[in-house]
């Protein structure tokens with residue numbers, strides 16, 4: 460469903476060039492839950508950003524649901540982004556002056572969806588993530604875990620095929636992390652494809668497929684590999 464073929468990415472800052480992604484090949488099937496695990500600076504965010512059409516590769520082809528992304532113009536790309544991809548970030552990125560309900564509804568603001576349907580969808584998501592009683596709260600009045608659940612609801616409101624989650628529990632305590640992971644797992648069981656970047660092996664272990672990113676190179680890993688390397692009992 461998503462296919463990277465020889466995709467690379469480098470960044471140029473004045474005369475410094477950083478090769479964030481070496482040419483990589485990757486196929487993601489619909490319904491997968493993949494963790495990208497690796498140390499800081501290894502290229503996880505860059506990879507998610509390329510997959511999420513937030514960064515343009517320097518070489519190679521990216522085929523998204525049968526469409527070669529490099530042949531799309533900006534408008535077509537943004538339509539694909541808005542319809543098919545939901546983004547979840549470590550620091551939530553909620554709009555501080557808007558309540559939870561309005562934050563979740565935001566991606567639908569400029570859609571042609573009827574207001575009744577919009578309302579129904581937002582309330583359905585509030586219920587699904589356990590925030591029905593907090594609809595009128597501002598983000599600052601919520602815990603980190605609740606803010607991330609609101610951000611996940613916002614990512615889901617367009618019913619995207621794919622959720623990209625970049626260190627979704629990076630700012631959360633253990634309990635909230637577990638709740639957010641449980642929510643992502645449920646969404647995956649309901650059919651949403653989830654691509655998550657993490658430093659955390661315990662979290663990676665909860666996904667169906669683990670890919671290590673190191674120096675811009677990806678490697679499929681089975682968890683036994685990590686367990687023996689890091690001295691963890693599975």
Ligand SMILES: Nc1ncnc2c1ncn2[C@@H]1O[C@H](COP(=O)(O)OP(=O)(O)OP(=O)(O)O)[C@@H](O)[C@H]1O
Nearest residue numbers: 470471472477479498499500501502503504505506
């Ligand atoms: N916009 C940018 N301009 C210049 N260099 C960048 C840019 N974005 C990323 N890089 C570099 O690309 C490399 C990969 O960065 P990336 O953020 O993808 O790593 P990461 O694995 O997500 O790290 P972290 O876990 O710390 O978020 C790093 O060397 C980083 O400094």
